[in-house]
Amino acid sequence: xxxxxxxxxxxxxxxxxxxxxxxYSNFFRFMETAEHAxxxxxxxxxxxxxxxxxxxxxxxxxxxxxxKPLRFEDLVEIHLLVREKKSKSLSFCFRFRNLTAxxxxxxxxxxxxxxxxxxxxxxxxxAAKIPPEIADRLEVAPSELLV
Amino acid sequence: xxxxxxxxxxxxxxxxxxxxxxxYSNFFRFMETAEHAxxxxxxxxxxxxxxxxxxxxxxxxxxxxxxKPLRFEDLVEIHLLVREKKSKSLSFCFRFRNLTAxxxxxxxxxxxxxxxxxxxxxxxxxAAKIPPEIADRLEVAPSELLV
Amino acid sequence: xxxxxxxxxxxxxxxxxxxxxxxYSNFFRFMETAEHAxxxxxxxxxxxxxxxxxxxxxxxxxxxxxxKPLRFEDLVEIHLLVREKKSKSLSFCFRFRNLTAxxxxxxxxxxxxxxxxxxxxxxxxxAAKIPPEIADRLEVAPSELLV
Amino acid sequence: xxxxxxxxxxxxxxxxxxxxxxxYSNFFRFMETAEHAxxxxxxxxxxxxxxxxxxxxxxxxxxxxxxKPLRFEDLVEIHLLVREKKSKSLSFCFRFRNLTAxxxxxxxxxxxxxxxxxxxxxxxxxAAKIPPEIADRLEVAPSELLV
Numbered sequence: 001x002x003x004x005x006x007x008x009x010x011x012x013x014x015x016x017x018x019x020x021x022x023x024y025s026n027f028f029r030f031m032e033t034a035e036h037a038x039x040x041x042x043x044x045x046x047x048x049x050x051x052x053x054x055x056x057x058x059x060x061x062x063x064x065x066x067x068k069p070l071r072f073e074d075l076v077e078i079h080l081l082v083r084e085k086k087s088k089s090l091s092f093c094f095r096f097r098n099l100t101a102x103x104x105x106x107x108x109x110x111x112x113x114x115x116x117x118x119x120x121x122x123x124x125x126x127a128a129k130i131p132p133e134i135a136d137r138l139e140v141a142p143s144e145l146l147v
Numbered sequence: 148x149x150x151x152x153x154x155x156x157x158x159x160x161x162x163x164x165x166x167x168x169x170x171y172s173n174f175f176r177f178m179e180t181a182e183h184a185x186x187x188x189x190x191x192x193x194x195x196x197x198x199x200x201x202x203x204x205x206x207x208x209x210x211x212x213x214x215k216p217l218r219f220e221d222l223v224e225i226h227l228l229v230r231e232k233k234s235k236s237l238s239f240c241f242r243f244r245n246l247t248a249x250x251x252x253x254x255x256x257x258x259x260x261x262x263x264x265x266x267x268x269x270x271x272x273x274a275a276k277i278p279p280e281i282a283d284r285l286e287v288a289p290s291e292l293l294v
Numbered sequence: 295x296x297x298x299x300x301x302x303x304x305x306x307x308x309x310x311x312x313x314x315x316x317x318y319s320n321f322f323r324f325m326e327t328a329e330h331a332x333x334x335x336x337x338x339x340x341x342x343x344x345x346x347x348x349x350x351x352x353x354x355x356x357x358x359x360x361x362k363p364l365r366f367e368d369l370v371e372i373h374l375l376v377r378e379k380k381s382k383s384l385s386f387c388f389r390f391r392n393l394t395a396x397x398x399x400x401x402x403x404x405x406x407x408x409x410x411x412x413x414x415x416x417x418x419x420x421a422a423k424i425p426p427e428i429a430d431r432l433e434v435a436p437s438e439l440l441v
Numbered sequence: 442x443x444x445x446x447x448x449x450x451x452x453x454x455x456x457x458x459x460x461x462x463x464x465y466s467n468f469f470r471f472m473e474t475a476e477h478a479x480x481x482x483x484x485x486x487x488x489x490x491x492x493x494x495x496x497x498x499x500x501x502x503x504x505x506x507x508x509k510p511l512r513f514e515d516l517v518e519i520h521l522l523v524r525e526k527k528s529k530s531l532s533f534c535f536r537f538r539n540l541t542a543x544x545x546x547x548x549x550x551x552x553x554x555x556x557x558x559x560x561x562x563x564x565x566x567x568a569a570k571i572p573p574e575i576a577d578r579l580e581v582a583p584s585e586l587l588v
Contacts, residue, residue, distance in 0.1 A: 063504030210357030
């Protein structure tokens with residue numbers, strides 16, 4: 001069962017800021033992009049509306065340590081590792097590697113924790129079990145990779 | 148009946164790009180922000196879910212002429228004028244004035260056209276009449292203001 | 295000499311809005327992304343700092359007609375065509391095709407006009423000739439393609 | 442000397458996502474917006490270019506715990522507290538309170554650590570002392586407020 005995934009993404013002009021580097025909020029967008037590409041690689045998508053009640057996967061925690069700035073047109077590898085798997089939540093860690101740097105260098109490390117929620121008719125969200133078609137298709141990465 | 152509205156918004160750091168100016172896509176975000184503030188000033192909100200079928204107001208056309216760049220921390224006035232009112236669509240024009248410049252200067256002019264749509268159970272959208280509680284509360288600006 | 299370019303981009307979760315479709319401001323980000331990929335395909339980048347005076351390419355006009363919404367995970371082809379080439383400005387048109395739709399369908403059409411500017415020591419920008427290493431490497435598309 | 446600041450910001454439509462809530466990356470944008478408003482309240486701005494070498498304040502760490510979602514048009518108070526002050530770095534914590542909820546409720550808590558850097562002619566960044574006109578104008582919040 002897969003416990004990791006690598007996505008690549010090029011830094012776009014609109015993602016830079018006046019300091020000439022990628023704005024830090026975009027690291028969090030990129031983590032999510034890699035997470036969703038991981039799901040696609042497993043054959044499913046994050047869909048909200050086709051179940052009853054509809055499920056969602058909001059983030060409850062996110063963090064990132066920024067080591068080297070990313071710049072316009074840098075090609076970035078986002079390496080996702082499954083860090084923790086519980087009945088109602090998943091945690092991923094992410095390593096950003098700037099493939100344009102020579103030699104390639106680690107730019108940042110992040111962690112994101114998501115919970116599975118069922119959306120109630122009144123719009124509120126209640127924690128729910130992660131469906132087996134997701135939970136059974138991924139596993140926690142070996143601990144030596146999570147250091 | 149009102150035909151205009153003025154909102155102000157300060158340019159945030161994350162809205163700048165590596166050229167040191169506000170990224171051009173944000174002018175379109177600001178137009179929408181002013182439009183929604185206009186609706187709030189009239190006592191209603193752009194709500195999708197409480198009607199049956201739910202209504203939405205997607206944009207079908209948007210344009211902008213950029214004259215002077217906006218920069219970080221500039222305070223911007225977004226002047227909305229109702230340009231056209233049809234049974235199923237509305238068109239607004241927008242003038243951006245940089246209040247931080249001395250003297251204040253016009254930074255951009257834009258136009259946005261929205262249509263009212265009813266969202267069908269299958270997710271598709273069908274053009275629909277703008278509800279009277281919206282249509283009856285705004286009017287087209289005098290033509291001399293729209294030059 | 296090339297007069298067109300096709301880029302593809304997948305709609306990311308953070309680019310959707312509460313209406314369930316890609317937020318309209320992102321069409322303008324995508325146009326720029328295709329423009330920069332076009333430049334890269336010609337062997338150069340939009341660089342600001344290495345010339346004296348440094349050059350920039352701000353947008354002076356942008357517009358878009360939205361025909362079909364784009365949704366999360368849709369794969370989008372952005373077809374760029376050179377529409378006009380003047381000594382100090384370039385104009386591109388863009389066609390968005392949703393490759394995930396079956397059959398693929400046109401989602402939007404846009405136009406962007408950029409000017410070449412030289413950035414002065416005081417931060418102001420003065421229109422300047424497009425350098426030959428850019429201007430000489432692209433040409434205007436045949437008019438029948440620009441209809 | 443001030444150790445806290447409160448900014449308010451309304452959630453804009455473009456900041457929501459298809460789950461109907463504010464996209465989580467925007468919490469990080471809002472923290473920065475509050476930080477810059479704090480600086481403005483002290484009489485200075487985050488300026489990069491007027492010193493020699495120019496200074497910048499990149500983020501080296503950011504985290505956020507999300508408790509309640511924020512929705513379109515919610516008015517949010519972002520309460521900044523100075524958490525740590527070192528010679529070359531500052532750390533802030535942030536509490537998001539949804540003022541539109543009734544009663545107002547805490548939506549999220551975050552922490553951001555920034556370092557002062559001097560930008561070298563080759564574009565690289567070297568850690569530098571925070572200038573006294575910043576460092577001497579703020580102090581660490583009482584520990585009982587930082588729990």
